[in-house]
Each structure stands twice: as C-alpha cells, then as structure tokens.
Amino acid sequence: MARPTPTSAPAQAAPKSAKPKGRKLWLVILGALGLASAVGAGAWYVTFQREASAAQAPKPKPPVFIALEPFTVNLQPGGDAQYLQTTVVLRTTEPDTETAIKAHMPVVRDRILRVLSSQRGEALLSAEGKEKLAAEIAAAVTTPFDGERPQAVDAVLFTSFVIQ
The missing domain is CATH 1.20.5 (Single alpha-helices involved in coiled-coils or other helix-helix interfaces)
Known part of the structure; x- marks a missing residue:
C-alpha cells in the first residue's frame, strides 16, 4: 500500500x-x-x-385637610395639669366628608370637646396618650350625623398641643 x-x-x-x-x-x-x-x-x-x-x-385622591378652631378645655382632676389647649386638623380624601363636617361643625366641635374634657393630663403627656386621644377623636367625628353615612376621616392631626 x-x-x-x-x-x-x-x-x-x-x-x-x-x-x-x-x-x-x-x-x-x-x-x-x-x-x-x-x-x-x-x-x-x-x-x-x-x-x-x-x-x-386608580390614581389616589389628594388629601383634604380640615382645620378646626383651637380648643381649650379643663382636664379631669388628678395631677398638676388642669388645662389643655390644642389645635386639631382632620385629614380625609373624600369631598363628601369635608362637606358633611363643615355643615355639621357645631356637632363636630361638641363631640371633640367632650372627648378632650374627659382626659387626664398625665395620660396625655406620652406619645401613646396622644395617639389614643387621636383615635378617640376620630371615632367621635366619624359617627354618622342624623342618619347619614359615616364620615371617612383618615387621620386626626394635632398642630399645637399645650398642657398646663
């Protein structure tokens, strides 16, 4: 090969x-x-x-802030604090809620005054006390007016808070 x-x-x-x-x-x-x-x-x-x-x-609705006139109340006896002066702002995203609150402002202020005047000063000094107070105010404000639907209050904001 x-x-x-x-x-x-x-x-x-x-x-x-x-x-x-x-x-x-x-x-x-x-x-x-x-x-x-x-x-x-x-x-x-x-x-x-x-x-x-x-x-x-859906696009989120812009918040609406409802500023209330300042409150000055006597606190419950016990402790050194006797007076509370605060300014409250309510936050909502519903225009109907803003309209209802403004239409029933005397009722709203009465409800808030009752909640504020039932407090003790020493309980309001802590952050937890203020949060509890805000929750109580929100519950009072969201209660329906005269058979209407409940108001949609998202938050209760304190813009001033003085205890004496």
Whole structure:
C-alpha cells in the first residue's frame, strides 16, 4: 500500500473542515439573532404590561385637610395639669366628608370637646396618650350625623398641643 503524500493529506482535510466552520458560523449567527429577538420581545412585553397596569390603577385622591378652631378645655382632676389647649386638623380624601363636617361643625366641635374634657393630663403627656386621644377623636367625628353615612376621616392631626 502506498502511503499518502504529505501534500495530499492537507488537501483532503481542508474540504472537510470548511463545511463545518461555515455551518457553525451560521448556527452561531442564527442563535444570536434568536436570543436578541427573545430579549427584545421580553422587554416589549414587560414595558407593555407596566403601561397597561399603570393605566388601570386608580390614581389616589389628594388629601383634604380640615382645620378646626383651637380648643381649650379643663382636664379631669388628678395631677398638676388642669388645662389643655390644642389645635386639631382632620385629614380625609373624600369631598363628601369635608362637606358633611363643615355643615355639621357645631356637632363636630361638641363631640371633640367632650372627648378632650374627659382626659387626664398625665395620660396625655406620652406619645401613646396622644395617639389614643387621636383615635378617640376620630371615632367621635366619624359617627354618622342624623342618619347619614359615616364620615371617612383618615387621620386626626394635632398642630399645637399645650398642657398646663
């Protein structure tokens, strides 16, 4: 048997390796295009979903603050504190609540005065005491007026608070 000459061996190897390199190159190019398409489609889908959910989400209503005239009340006996002077602001997001509270302002002030005058001074000195007082005021204010629906008061805010 005759041995192949060195010049014939590389000639035979070259045609075999040329086809796989071309196929591999096309496979890499097609894979990269497929991956880029998938990433682009995913990005478009995520962006579209965010826009759709943002359009469907209801926008929060801006808060409405109802400032009340200052209150000065005698506190319950016991301890050194005898007087409380405070200014209260009610926060709501419902225009109907603002209208109802303003229409029934004498009733609202009476309810708040009753709550304030039932307090003891030493209980109001702590932050927890003030939070409890705010909750009691909110409960008194949200009680319906004359068979109407309850008022939607989100928060009771103290803008001044002096105990003597």
